[in-house]
Structures are given as C-alpha cells and as structure tokens.
Amino acid sequence: MPEPLWGGSPSKLLAFLDCPRRYRMTYLDRPAPEKRRPRAHTSLGIAVHNALRDYWDLPAPDPVAGGRLVEKAWIDVGFRDGEQSRRWKARMRDAVTAYLEAHPPQARPVGIERTASFVSGDLRVQGRIDRLDDRGGELVVVDYKTSRVPSTDDDARTSMPMALYAAAVWKMFRRPVRRVELHHVPSGTVAAHEHTPESLGRHVERARSIMRDARRADADHARHGAASELFPPVTGPLCSWCDLRAHCPEGRAAAPEKSDWAALGDD
Incomplete structure (x- = not known):
C-alpha cells in the first residue's frame, strides 16, 4: 500500500528542523503543554498583519486610513507597560501609513x-x-x-x-x-x-526530506509517546524565546529567558 499523505504547513516542517522537542510538544503531545503568554513583538505583528488585511475592505485605498486600522487591531499584550504599548501603536500606525504610501498596489490582490x-x-x-x-x-x-x-x-x-x-x-x-x-x-x-x-x-525536495524524518519520528511517538528518543532538544540562543521553555530543562539551562518586550529593541 502507498504511504498515506503526511500533511502540514511550512511552519510545521521548520519546527521539526529547528527543534524536534518543540515540534513534539506543539504537534503531537496531547494534551499539549501550556505555552507562555504572547510577547509584545507577536502582538505587534498580528496587529499589523490584520490591518494590512482589512485595508482591502476600505471603500477606497487610503494609506492614512490604513494606518488607523493598526489602532483598531492593536493587541495590548506583552508590553512593559501602557506607555510602551501606546508608543509602539503610534509607531506602527505611522509605519503602515508610510508603507502603503511608498508601495501603492496597482490593483486589488488576487x-x-x-x-x-x-x-x-x-x-x-x-x-x-x-x-x-x-x-x-x-x-x-x-x-x-x-x-x-x-x-x-x-x-x-x-x-x-x-x-x-x-x-x-x-x-x-x-x-x-x-x-x-x-x-x-x-x-x-x-x-x-x-x-x-x-x-x-x-x-x-528539501521539504520532502524533512517530512521523511518527521514521519519516522511521528510513528515512534505513536508507539512510545513522550518517551520517544527521536525528539531531542536543539539548544541555543533561540531557547530564550521559546514559548515552551517551561517544559524543557535543557532549554532553560541553555539560555536565560528574554523579557516579553525584548525583541522590540531600543524604543
């Protein structure tokens, strides 16, 4: 019999490539381990993406109105305090406005x-x-x-x-x-x-190669669960940002945890 399809997103493939343990906890373990709360840069990114999505629902293209959509979509989670959140909301409102002015689309996207x-x-x-x-x-x-x-x-x-x-x-x-x-x-x-x-x-072909390794690991997880040895942690600086580090002793030992707003840099 042919192999059944192995399905997933590019993010799922990269999760297995970057850290098999994080992949296991995200996609296989049930119940899934609890993740930490979203960080500020995640909230910011979601708000900007939602604003640029909703821009196409405006009655007419208007970069200024597009920037104001950031304020409507803003997510006040992960920031150091209300002042930092307000400052970044204004900054990203202006950034979206400038982006839409600099790159006006020729027609509505497909x-x-x-x-x-x-x-x-x-x-x-x-x-x-x-x-x-x-x-x-x-x-x-x-x-x-x-x-x-x-x-x-x-x-x-x-x-x-x-x-x-x-x-x-x-x-x-x-x-x-x-x-x-x-x-x-x-x-x-x-x-x-x-x-x-x-x-x-x-x-x-690279994606298919990753998929073959992930498929073997998935099958081993079905037999042994979290005890499977095919999901080793890959430790390094990225462990500071991992949403599942609370469940990974090796990750916590590899790098100190970053603050919720650290990825914003110097603001």
Whole structure:
C-alpha cells in the first residue's frame, strides 16, 4: 500500500528542523503543554498583519486610513507597560501609513491571506499567503515582516516557506510563479528573489526530506509517546524565546529567558 499523505504547513516542517522537542510538544503531545503568554513583538505583528488585511475592505485605498486600522487591531499584550504599548501603536500606525504610501498596489490582490496547498508524492503542504499579486500577468507571492531587522534578498532566496507557497500557487492557478517578496513594513523595504523551476524543485525536495524524518519520528511517538528518543532538544540562543521553555530543562539551562518586550529593541 502507498504511504498515506503526511500533511502540514511550512511552519510545521521548520519546527521539526529547528527543534524536534518543540515540534513534539506543539504537534503531537496531547494534551499539549501550556505555552507562555504572547510577547509584545507577536502582538505587534498580528496587529499589523490584520490591518494590512482589512485595508482591502476600505471603500477606497487610503494609506492614512490604513494606518488607523493598526489602532483598531492593536493587541495590548506583552508590553512593559501602557506607555510602551501606546508608543509602539503610534509607531506602527505611522509605519503602515508610510508603507502603503511608498508601495501603492496597482490593483486589488488576487489573494489576501489566501490558503494555498499542493501535493508532492506523499507530502501535502498547506499554508496561508499574506498577499498574492497579479502584476502584468505574473503572480507574485508577498509576505509581510515586522521584525526589528529588515529582510534581505538572500532571505527571500533561501526562504523555504516562500518557495513552497510559490510552488503551491503555480499548481493551483496553473500559471508560472517565480517572484517572491518579503515586505518589511517598519522600514518600507522589499526583499525579492526570482525563482526558477529548478530552485523551487530543490526547496520541495528539501521539504520532502524533512517530512521523511518527521514521519519516522511521528510513528515512534505513536508507539512510545513522550518517551520517544527521536525528539531531542536543539539548544541555543533561540531557547530564550521559546514559548515552551517551561517544559524543557535543557532549554532553560541553555539560555536565560528574554523579557516579553525584548525583541522590540531600543524604543
């Protein structure tokens, strides 16, 4: 009998690659261990993404009104205090306004938070694209970023999720999709890469390789549960940010926990 499909998002694949233990606790252990409360940069990112999503529901394109949507979508969780939250809300309102003024879309996107999926062998990938543009007949995959450091063209080139989204859209629309873009909203910069069919194929094969390892680990977890030895922790600086570090002694020993607002940097 053929192997059943192994399904998941690019985030699920990267979770297994980055730290099998975190993958196990997130996707396999039931009941799932409790996560820590969201950090400030997560609240900020969700608010900006929601504002840019709702921008397309406005009666007419208006960057200033788009910026005000940040205030409506703001999530006051994870900040040091109310003053810091208010300061960052105003900062991101202005950043979204400036971004929309600098990069006015030529037409309504083909997709806004569009779900895309494809099947390759026994791998089924499904995820959600922030924005899908049609530019002169060419489809372009757009992802919004709100991190402290702007994205680079190399980030766009090496991003497996972006490549998998491009491959999914190519199959769904039956139209070539080569360009992927990372839009860093705070700085207004755009990092881009033009894929080839060969480069997309390499990313798909990488995803299939990760999937094969994850499938073996999943099967071992079904037999042994949390006692399975196929989910070792991968410790390092990222342990400071892990939402599940309370359940991982090795992670707590590897790096001190960061404050809820540490990723905002110097404000």
